Amino acid sequence: MSLTLSTQNTFSFVQNTTTLLKNHFSKITTKQLAQLKKTTVEEASKFTNYNFREYFKERANDLFDEFISKNETNEELVKQFYDDRLSELEVIKRQVLIGKLYPEQKFVKEN
């Protein structure tokens, strides 16, 4: 009996994810990766905290650009990358909400 129960939240918070569901069957196209990148950057832009917002936007751009430029042919690796980024997108969405629940002061330059 496995003692390590799944720590992934099975109830996904992601709405309207017909194009973004974990793809176990067909090949992940570059178009799908670009779509996921766009969605991730959009969601990351919703962080109320300036530092988190900038960090996650820059990170999403860097990770996706680096991966897409590699032109990876191994389907397993592409699927793994896609699934990892999808899980991270769910984390970002949840944390954006939590950030909105606890608002903080703005920086002097943000005013």
Added chain:
Amino acid sequence: MLSISKIAIKKSPLSLSSYFSNTKPRYKFRSHYFDFQATSPTDPRVLDKMLPYMITKQGNAHSKTHMHGWEAEGGVEEARAHVSDLIHADPKEIIFTSGATESNNIAIKGVMNFLNPMKKHVITSQIEHKCVLESCKLLESKGFDVTYLPVQRNGIIDIGELKKAIRPDTGLVSIMGVNNEIGVLQPLKEIGNLCRSNKIKFHTDCAQMFGKLPIDVNDMKIDLMSISGHKIYGPKGVGALYVRRRPRVRLLALQSGGGQERGIRSGTLPSPIIVGLGEAARIAKSEMERDNRRIKKLADKLISQVMEKIPLVQLNGDKEKRYHGCVNLSFAFAEGESLLMNLKDFALSSGSACTSASLEPSYVLRALGVPDEYAHSSLRIGLGRFTTEKEIDFFVETLVTSVERLREMSPLYDMYLEGVDFTKINWSHD
């Protein structure tokens, strides 16, 4: 009744409402965070991992008979695997504690209490964290001998001095990996090899190094290592101690109880924050290279721009052998505390957080041989994963203006510009 009590509260100078009031911030705006050596913000990914363990998976990790316990234990063991993976250790060698201070206490006091009375000597350095120095002081009061090794001008230990200090009854050497005030990196591999060849236990406080620079406990021959959770974007209140099993490191536990964590640290494991530490370690492993590249670029930009725009600025500590996220700069003729008051839009430190309450100059800078007037005018600027280039630009602009303003007001600076030699002045009062 209510109105009378309200009046009573307002008039009383020690009223609870004013004492605990946090509804009105003292300063209207939030400051940009530049104090990553004191602590770091919890990464949202770490918080996301922790929350289920505070909401639904709230069981005691030591409950062996039901699902709640198994879930919590699963999370803890996963965290242990992530932490050990980052330092190339075995998961069984990781002991969870309440932080690096507790880990340092267990390592130093535990090992020496076990080795007493065969080994009575401890070697440490003058720039260690306060908890290591205080633990050594306590051992001294119990009859042990402690050698506090001096450091060179660049903050790095001289291996020759360490060799000379080793005695037949030396039981432990404790040297930190990266210093929290100046950011210098000690030669852990050389120290580890020296200790192993002399059969001495080697402890290193890697609170500022874990997850930021690569560590291999086998390559560096480290026997004990302290880890802190809140320095790597994890939660506060958790840390770990690496205790080598081959060759076995034996120590006496400080805290007695149910025998958890191999009997070294009894007590219920705080599973939510341990899971947080594990997730922080996992993220640190995958992001280390990218973070270091970014931070080095930001630090180089900060130092070069400041040195270009203001004269008489000194970087404390070695320029190359360091963690680039810790920048300690001294500004001649601009007092550190006044500089901090002028930089209200930035969260900075002019000494480490644990010693900032006192007005003495930092003992670390004194150990480097930095003169008191430079030590009093030093700023520790901490850069981290979430620092942006725009913040650095804004900081440099404000810092330059503040230093220039303070120097304009300084009569000593005027004397310096006139070419007065301060060493020839007789400062006595008539």
